[in-house]
Amino acid sequence: MPTIAQAEENEASSRFSLNGFGTLGMTRSSSNGAGFVRDLSQPHGSKGEWSANVDSLIGLQANWVLNDQLTVIAQGISRYHIGSSYDPELMWGFVRYDPNGYSSFRLGRLATDFYMYADSRHVGYTYLTVRPSTDYFGVLPFAHIDGADAQWTLPIGDLLLRTRIHGGWLNEKLPLAEHSWNLQGSRMLGGNVSLQSGAWTVRLSSSQLKFGHNLPIDDLTNGLKQTGAPSALAAARALDVADSTSRFDSLGAVYDEGPWQVQFMVSRARHSSQSFQNWQSGYFLAGYRVGSLTPFAGYSWIRSKARSLSTGLPGGNPFDELNAGVALVLSDSHADQHTTSLGLRWDFRENMDLKIQFDAIRGKPDSIFPFRNESSNWNGRTNVLTMVMDFVF
Amino acid sequence: MRLRPLLGLLLLLLLPVAGAGELAVVVRQDSEIGQLRRDDVINIFLGRYRQLPSGKLAEPLDLTPESGTFYERLTGKSRAEINAYWARLLFTGRTTPPRQIDSQEKLIDTLLKNPQAIGYIDSTRLDRRLRVIFEPER
Numbered sequence: 001m002p003t004i005a006q007a008e009e010n011e012a013s014s015r016f017s018l019n020g021f022g023t024l025g026m027t028r029s030s031s032n033g034a035g036f037v038r039d040l041s042q043p044h045g046s047k048g049e050w051s052a053n054v055d056s057l058i059g060l061q062a063n064w065v066l067n068d069q070l071t072v073i074a075q076g077i078s079r080y081h082i083g084s085s086y087d088p089e090l091m092w093g094f095v096r097y098d099p100n101g102y103s104s105f106r107l108g109r110l111a112t113d114f115y116m117y118a119d120s121r122h123v124g125y126t127y128l129t130v131r132p133s134t135d136y137f138g139v140l141p142f143a144h145i146d147g148a149d150a151q152w153t154l155p156i157g158d159l160l161l162r163t164r165i166h167g168g169w170l171n172e173k174l175p176l177a178e179h180s181w182n183l184q185g186s187r188m189l190g191g192n193v194s195l196q197s198g199a200w201t202v203r204l205s206s207s208q209l210k211f212g213h214n215l216p217i218d219d220l221t222n223g224l225k226q227t228g229a230p231s232a233l234a235a236a237r238a239l240d241v242a243d244s245t246s247r248f249d250s251l252g253a254v255y256d257e258g259p260w261q262v263q264f265m266v267s268r269a270r271h272s273s274q275s276f277q278n279w280q281s282g283y284f285l286a287g288y289r290v291g292s293l294t295p296f297a298g299y300s301w302i303r304s305k306a307r308s309l310s311t312g313l314p315g316g317n318p319f320d321e322l323n324a325g326v327a328l329v330l331s332d333s334h335a336d337q338h339t340t341s342l343g344l345r346w347d348f349r350e351n352m353d354l355k356i357q358f359d360a361i362r363g364k365p366d367s368i369f370p371f372r373n374e375s376s377n378w379n380g381r382t383n384v385l386t387m388v389m390d391f392v393f
Numbered sequence: 394m395r396l397r398p399l400l401g402l403l404l405l406l407l408l409p410v411a412g413a414g415e416l417a418v419v420v421r422q423d424s425e426i427g428q429l430r431r432d433d434v435i436n437i438f439l440g441r442y443r444q445l446p447s448g449k450l451a452e453p454l455d456l457t458p459e460s461g462t463f464y465e466r467l468t469g470k471s472r473a474e475i476n477a478y479w480a481r482l483l484f485t486g487r488t489t490p491p492r493q494i495d496s497q498e499k500l501i502d503t504l505l506k507n508p509q510a511i512g513y514i515d516s517t518r519l520d521r522r523l524r525v526i527f528e529p530e531r
Contacts, residue, residue: 123484126480158432392476
């Protein structure tokens with residue numbers, strides 16, 4: 001357990017503590033056809049070679065407990081992300097107000113909490129696996145919002161009912177080929193309800209995003225508009241992401257008792273912009289602890305539905321380029337693959353673990369959404385071997 | 394000074410407590426906190442909530458050398474699993490782990506100072522200043 005460095009033992013006085021976490025990892029995908037990334041916030045991944053960038057990171061958190069009701073928390077993380085840099089970013093930075101033992105309100109920068117366990121995606125030590133399932137969490141690159149949330153806990157007999165609502169604005173940029181997509185000002189609203197009974201927890205979540213900016217494909221959309229054809233104009237509008245909404249729903253169930261850890265989650269994403277394909281994803285994970293070793297096995301999948309969008313423009317110059325551009329945007333968000341994972345977590349000493357994990361990703365050649373820098377020889381299949389050491393302090 | 398161990402022995406004979414090596418969840422004798430069910434103890438010690446039926450806040454205390462055994466008996470989870478669980482709560486800014494106390498003497502002192510505090514000690518260390526509100530073994 002991270003030890004709380006207390007300035008004083010007197011419980012009435014405020015307490016300041018500094019804690020941290022980190023992962024040192026080496027990741028290698030077997031195929032040089034596409035870059036395997038932890039999530040889409042990373043501009044490059046492992047493409048047939050060992051990479052320390054995919055899973056390594058370090059985080060530091062300051063907790064300042066002012067009194068029973070008020071706490072201030074700031075957490076910075078340095079990880080490989082946009083700009084191929086490790087520039088630290090503020091992941092959490094908020095004031096928490098707990099008026100009583102059942103409710104909690106937070107205001108400031110909050111990590112996004114789309115799905116169960118999504119808000120601790122960077123803390124490897126809290127995960128049984130080396131990383132959250134890439135089929136399931138990897139396509140959600142939104143890390144934090146500036147806003148507020150509220151949570152209520154209600155014990156009903158042997159049940160524990162928990163409700164949470166959150167709202168705010170995204171504040172980051174995402175790498176997209178050589179460009180970046182500005183997410184700043186995109187509004188996010190959502191909530192979840194979870195029910196806990198003994199070893200079981202079930203959670204239903206829903207979040208909606210309203211994007212503030214278009215994808216960096218102005219050349220294409222301007223080209224379509226300049227043709228003057230109403231059908232091309234309509235196609236350009238359908239590709240607009242600004243003011244379009246995306247909705248993410250998920251249902252998760254966790255069984256956590258004695259040596260067993262079992263998780264099952266399914267989700268679906270619905271996008272009103274034609275630039276993104278609707279997808280469904282899910283995973284199943286089971287681990288059984290024997291002493292300090294926990295072998296685990298998992299299966300995950302993601303599948304999206306191809307869209308069709310006609311520009312109405314005839315073939316031949318100069319329209320071929322525009323038609324090809326639209327087809328490229330539409331195909332870029334396609335995913336159709338499943339992953340089988342096997343691994344071992346070894347809690348070799350207090351607050352540290354070593355993990356080794358093997359993932360066999362099997363998909364169609366057109367499944368490129370979860371990857372970066374696809375080559376023409378990408379056949380949708382790659383194996384990923386990862387070794388990490390996680391720690392908290 | 395020599396009376397204390399004798400008194401402890403006497404109490405051990407009189408009280409229907411479990412044998413040595415077993416842990417009891419205790420509060421100060423005059424604490425408002427009544428008997429707790431297993432689920433209540435789990436929820437309070439795992440930071441799910443801290444509200445007591447009286448409306449006041451419970452303050453759970455961890456006894457460092459015994460905490461592995463305590464959580465193992467309470468939840469069947471290893472110390473590493475409980476640490477990972479707390480790391481998730483801590484690094485998502487939800488709550489902080491219970492205060493860590495490294496000896497039974499200090500734990501008893503803290504309990505005596507704070508009627509909202511809940512701790513666990515070896516049942517051989519019970520005395521009349523403390524009241525048992527839950528026994529994980531039962």
